[in-house]
Amino acid sequence: MLPTPDTSHVAYERVYExxxxxxxLLDTLSSTPEIEFLHNRFGHGYVPLVVEIGPGSGVVIAxxxxxAQVLFGSRNVLTAAxxxxxxxxxxxxxxxRKAVPENAASHGRYLGASQGDLVAPLKNGLADVLIFNPPYVPTPELPKQPGLMDLPHPDTKPTFDDDSYMLSLSYAGGRDGMETTDRLIxxxxxxxxxxxxxxxxxxxxxRPEEVKERIRLLGEAWNVATVGTSGKKAGWERLQIIRIWIE
Known part of the structure; x- marks a missing residue:
């Protein structure tokens, strides 16, 4: 089992724990089928860019x-968030930073985390692997979507209301919990x-089956499959990871 990064430094009152x-996500990405998929997809000297949207504590992208060496078969991997x-x-x-020990021979090259709305900071056509743990909880409405000037600057101490608002952005998904995920898709x-x-x-x-059907409607080249689950409750998969890819 690959070590899980340390997040003990994270202020969980304002960042998703x-x-x-x-x-x-960690279990799925490090499963044998997904490692084989990633090796086959990005082998032969290709240098993939892996971007996590909404990393929160950073545990997944870290x-x-x-x-990187285990997951992709090469250290030549760029990561960002x-x-x-x-x-x-x-x-x-x-x-x-903490997840990469000195002189380690397995890590990729981290480019940093950018502040922005979903994929807005990314150039078109550059993301090879995109990872998204969205705000998926169904809520009566989405929190107000912020401009960067609406959020407290990281150099200042936020108020209790600021903390509550920032946490709501990490879990409140609006109708069917899908309003933000739909934008990403x-x-x-x-x-x-x-x-x-x-x-x-x-x-x-x-409604993951409906989500997968919408993805297939993007075109014949688009594929989607469930590649990880947290088990079932009353016949329903409580959580699942879908992989979307282009052939």
Whole structure:
């Protein structure tokens, strides 16, 4: 089992704490079938760019970066992250730093975390692997979507209301818990490279079978499959990871 990055430095009152969904992503990405997929997809000297959207504590992208040699069969892997929460960006940078021991021979090259809305900071066609643990909890409405000037600067101490708002951005998904995830899925044809794939977490209330059917409607080249689950409750898969890829 590959070590899980240390996130003890993270201020969980304003940054999403690693939980079952985070660890399901780690287990899925390091499973034998997904390692084989990634090796086959990005072998032969290709240098993939892996981007996590909404990294929160940074535990997932730090795991990918620290274990690039195992996951991709090569250290020649670039990793990056984007989060609207500036505190999450700082936390992610530190989590990645701590996850890479000195003189380690397995890690990729981390490019840093950018503050922004979903894929807005990314150029079209550059993301080879996109990872997204979205705000998937169904809520009556989405929190107000912030401009960068609406959030407290990471150099200042946020108020209790600031903390509550930043945490709500990490879990509140609006109708069916899918309003933010739908925006991300709609951006995939622009942001993914020709080899691109995406790993997205869904819960049962997100209606995952309907989500997968919408992805197939993007075109004949688009494929989707469930590649990780947290088990079933009352016949429903509580959490699942879908992989979306282009053939």
């Amino acid at each position: 690693p939980a079952e969904d985070s660890f399901l 795991f990918v970066n620290a274990h 984007v989060d609207v929460n500036g505190y999450a960006c700082r936390a992610t940078n530190e989590t990645v 709609n951006s995939l044809p622009q942001v993914l490279s020709s080899k691109g794939c995406a790993y997205i977490l869904l819960c049962a209330q997100n």
